[in-house]
Amino acid sequence: TDIDQFIAGLPKAELHLHIEGTLEPELMFALARRNDVTMPYGSIDEIRQAYDFGNLQDFLDIYYAGTNVLRTPQDFHDLAAAYFDRAAQDNIVHAEIMFDPQAHTSRGVPFAHVIEGLLSAMRDAEERHGITSDLILSFLRHLSEEEAFDTLRAATPWLPQIKAVGLDSSEVGHPPEKFARVFAAAAEAGLKLCAHAGEEGPPAYVWEALDLLKVDRIDHGNRALEEDALVERLVDEQMVLTVCPLSNLKLCVIDDIASHPLDRMLEMGLRATVNSDDPAYFGGYLNDNYRAVTAARSLSREQVALLARNSITGSFLPQQAKDAHL
Ligand code: HPA
Ligand code: ZN
Numbered sequence: 001t002d003i004d005q006f007i008a009g010l011p012k013a014e015l016h017l018h019i020e021g022t023l024e025p026e027l028m029f030a031l032a033r034r035n036d037v038t039m040p041y042g043s044i045d046e047i048r049q050a051y052d053f054g055n056l057q058d059f060l061d062i063y064y065a066g067t068n069v070l071r072t073p074q075d076f077h078d079l080a081a082a083y084f085d086r087a088a089q090d091n092i093v094h095a096e097i098m099f100d101p102q103a104h105t106s107r108g109v110p111f112a113h114v115i116e117g118l119l120s121a122m123r124d125a126e127e128r129h130g131i132t133s134d135l136i137l138s139f140l141r142h143l144s145e146e147e148a149f150d151t152l153r154a155a156t157p158w159l160p161q162i163k164a165v166g167l168d169s170s171e172v173g174h175p176p177e178k179f180a181r182v183f184a185a186a187a188e189a190g191l192k193l194c195a196h197a198g199e200e201g202p203p204a205y206v207w208e209a210l211d212l213l214k215v216d217r218i219d220h221g222n223r224a225l226e227e228d229a230l231v232e233r234l235v236d237e238q239m240v241l242t243v244c245p246l247s248n249l250k251l252c253v254i255d256d257i258a259s260h261p262l263d264r265m266l267e268m269g270l271r272a273t274v275n276s277d278d279p280a281y282f283g284g285y286l287n288d289n290y291r292a293v294t295a296a297r298s299l300s301r302e303q304v305a306l307l308a309r310n311s312i313t314g315s316f317l318p319q320q321a322k323d324a325h326l
Pocket of ligand 2: 196
């Protein structure tokens with residue numbers, strides 16, 4: 001339709017994307033074969049049928065199991081290259097990519113293999129598609145703060161090539177406060193700060209991400225809507241929220257795409273963006289997310305254009321690069 005063409009044509013940035021969540025079943029099988037890894041699934045259909053989640057943890061169990069096929073720098077390169085090829089089709093001009101080093105180092109894969117593979121695909125993407133990108137090193141919040149510090153130390157040789165840290169995995173029971181010191185150390189090292197907050201966790205976790213972690217962006221933030229004072233704070237600070245409509249649906253954060261709060265967020269003055277989170281698991285890439293929520297909530301062209309504009313202004317690009325995309 002008309003609005004779908006409009007969405008497709010807008011230059012967009014993707015700000016909330018877990019690279020491990022772009023592992024399509026076809027590539028999973030190919031890497032399993034290449035690395036001689038036994039798969040817990042017999043077929044691609046069987047994999048897709050397993051992607052029926054009741055909550056975040058159901059998804060995470062399957063997502064971490066999927067990472068087991070990723071072993072060599074070439075594997076991480078191929079994973080990211082496939083994402084960038086797909087991103088180019090959606091007119092993504094810039095991507096800020098989260099990766100979960102602890103999901104790999106815990107299996108004996110060296111940090112260097114993970115990051116060197118990703119960086120080589122990022123260089124290729126700029127050459128082949130003109131897509132710029134940055135890395136967000138995400139800590140797994142179900143692990144300890146000491147393990148997060150170990151990960152930050154392992155990243156030291158690559159700090160100039162890392163833009164930000166993030167905080168993901170099982171939210172409830174692992175409040176931002178647990179990571180206050182490691183986030184302070186990351187800020188001291190010159191990194192930007194992001195944290196998942198208010199996806200399943202309560203509004204208190206969003207307050208903590210702001211006050212204790214001092215984040216530059218909130219990933220998700222849905223449950224902030226439960227507290228007027230928190231919404232007011234987010235609006236006042238023009239805090240960027242990286243909202244993920246199809247993820248919210250698949251992880252049962254919402255019951256129905258028709259009840260997604262994205263347009264309410266915009267109407268309240270929140271600086272929301274649209275993102276795909278883990279597109280191989282949630283049934284859609286970036287434009288699929290825009291199209292689904294636009295149709296379900298009857299977003300106007302102006303609202304869609306604002307979302308795309310927020311993705312550029314809300315990125316960690318330098319001002320002149322932002323201006324070039326606006
Ligand atoms: N939420 C929390 N942790 C994650 C997600 C998510 O949507 N995707 C990958 N790790
Ligand atoms: Zn996420």
